Amino acid sequence: MPDTTILWTRKDLQAATGGQLAGDVKVHGVCIDTRILKHGDLFIALIGHNSDGHRYLRQALEAGASCVMAHDEAAISTAGLTDDPRLLKVDDTMQGLEALGRYRRAQFSGRVIAVTGSVGKTTTKNMLATALAPYGQVHASVASFNNHWGVPLTLARLPEEAAFCISEVGMNHPGEIAPLAAQIRPDIGLITTIGSAHLGHMGSIDAIADEKAALFAALPSSGTALCPEASQGLARLKQALPTGVSLWQAGVTTSATIRITDLTCTADGSQFHLTTPRGDTDVRLAAPGPHLARNAALALGAIAALGLDPKAGAEALRHFQPEAGRGQQRLLPGGITLLDESYNASGPSIRAALDTLALMPARRHLAALGDIRELGQFAEAEHRALAEPLMKHDILTFCCGPHMKSLYEALPPSLQGGYAENSVQLASLLHPALQKGDVLLVKGSLGSNMRALIALLEQPMSTTTHAPESA
Template sequence: MNTLWTSHDLRAATGGRLDADVSVTGVSIDTRTIMPGDLFIALVGERDGHDHVADAFAKGAACALVHRADMRDPRCLLVGDTMTALVALACYARARFSGRVVAVTGSVGKTTTKDMLGVALSAYGPTHASVASYNNHWGVPLTLARLPEDAAYCISEIGMNHAGEIAPLATLVRPDVAVITTVGSSHIGNMGSIGAIAAEKASLFSALGPNGIAIIPDDAPCEDILAAAAAHVMLERAGTSDAATNRAINVSCDETGSTFVFADPDETLAVRLNEPGEHLVRNAVSALAVVHALGLDPHAAAAALAEWSPGAGRGLRRPILDGTAILLDESYNASVLSVRASLRTLALLPATRRIAVLGDMLEMGDFADEAHRSLASDLVASADLVFCCGTQMKALFDCLPDRVRAGYAPDSAALAPMVRATLAAGDCVLVKGSLGSRMARVVAALDTAKAAA
């Protein structure tokens, strides 16, 4: 593997002390997934990474970033604070990078759009992107610290839970193109209003230089807030309406995927996604809008997107019950917009019974009951049976008609065996909820279900 960090660069970036001559090929914060040649960063949170330095070295780490002075191994890079040093590594890596940088945020669809961009831009050159949903105060600098100097493109996902979180991360990333996928009610319990959410998302544009390009959805609420934040740069819109400068037309969706024509200001081209879901079309349009903004011929990106597939917990379909039923795994996260999108996808899929298994949508605050109950008509239109768990989902379950109410439990651990016992050949099961709802427990139970003899 190519060297990512030399001893000289590590010292220059952090101002720390490192006695050994090391060659680092990766960066890790978790000894469970560390690889030989990695720099292990001993962050301190719920656990103290310093307690795992010896394990990191035993597994082949080339160096460890530490702030405990009692760590005497010459391969330890001693700094004042490991989190501060991680940010310093990120700044150094961004400063030496001469490729193009894209930042993605949004209430819904940012990880999918980031992943689509990773596939699309890889058609033009080496592309580095955030892992999973590494989009917070440590995930963004970690993404940059892992950025190869010779990559052509870098894609950074940026998230938030509270006001004031996006702008400092955007300043680290310094994107050439910045994308907002959606503005919705995620985290509204912390933020207080859709307008406040829009303003926080729009703060991403503050890090764009005068030649930057901002891309917003054509259907965003509080569009005036987004547009005002992008007044110093070129603003483009992505979506399906005539107002979009990059749009999908002639959209056709079925259980096998979607086809559409992508129209940008310069040309049109046919696009095929081999995964079902109308919402994925909008994500793909955002990705193709970035390709156009970067001045690239979109044909290679369109061809690459035909090979894209979602990850576990984010819309991955797979057979269960010995291949006689289908699981639509959306267990990683949930909001009103994303649940509606997943239910529309469920309705597309052929099945004897369509079953929706939902956990709480968290961080809704005083808006929780209303937000959960607002999904009732969508469920009735898309699902034959509905299971719910969590205190907030109780409001939704109680207002559903009896014919679709299959079961309620206080948490996912109690709900999982109920769903598993109901499962039958021909079923298609959607599992969705906020990460804190732990709907992965239901997924694990369904993965081990066996067909009746």
């Protein structure tokens, strides 16, 4: 059934943006992509690197948009919308989107949690959304909407009646988190990890820690900051805390605010006991991997930081499953189990995925790895360092991409499954090597296009081995 909740009215849209809108519209959602637009949405014509939403104004209205936000006079005229009562005319659509986010955040009386980290932020955000559901209505970022348009879009979609808002925050260059955090104005800030992701742009782990610390710096004096107790750059995180902000650390030592004990990790999942300042609980996860246990502890710690007993949240997490590309498991033709980590990659996340792979019973453990991007001068060393966990777990390895070649050459011949320049070519080497009972990890940065490899592995072998390079 269509959503009948009124998210924005004409009065609110004009008040938020200062724009001109003649029609008495009622908006049920906010969208920047006509391919996923729903009836009753406000369509915002953003201008990106490779596209201009103004080209789709008429298409958006024909698809059922109740209103379109635009600023390009020529495009508005070409679409025949100059006098259309459904046109919200603003000076700049990106600024208009940000204005909607700030307006809704100012109206919101619920609690706001912001999540960032070099690894695990989307999974932790999803875990937190699942765990918070028993306590009230939750609004959370969609997918990885964590950048300069994803954050205000999340806020612009925030229902006033929600009890909680969870916003993911990302970065790959210095100076990105502070302005996003200023829009979110979080009550609780959660940092999952400080690691080498985007090291090429940032220059050092200390610089990454300083950038992540900008989230903590945005907290109010009544806020709570959460991070792992063994986090790199911990001293820098502490220095960024405003006066009065509480720091809760998750870990296994007796000094951890959120303490994990009795941790057991198997191929079927993990279980552990969690101690928090708001109560203790037993936690069981149906998805394997020590990293997921750590993410769950942080998510439940955030619930405790809201003043809530985490037991109901822990119960909700029993059925949590990772998304496709983020640790989801499924069967490939021929009886091969796929561990799909194809969405993105960094050194720490690959190590975590390899630990998970090693837990899974298999005839053989295999990994297909694509380049880690945005490492700059550190690329070769970061890739070669992955040889150690691959040898430790005796994983037959297939690699693609110029940076992964350095890892492939660092492996002993017994673990060298095959190397190709790109993921499509790698499929032709990997597919005939797979055998029933194998468990295969596929992982790489988004730009490595490891999803294409998976798509080819899901086809009959005869199709894969003759796949065109442009597939």
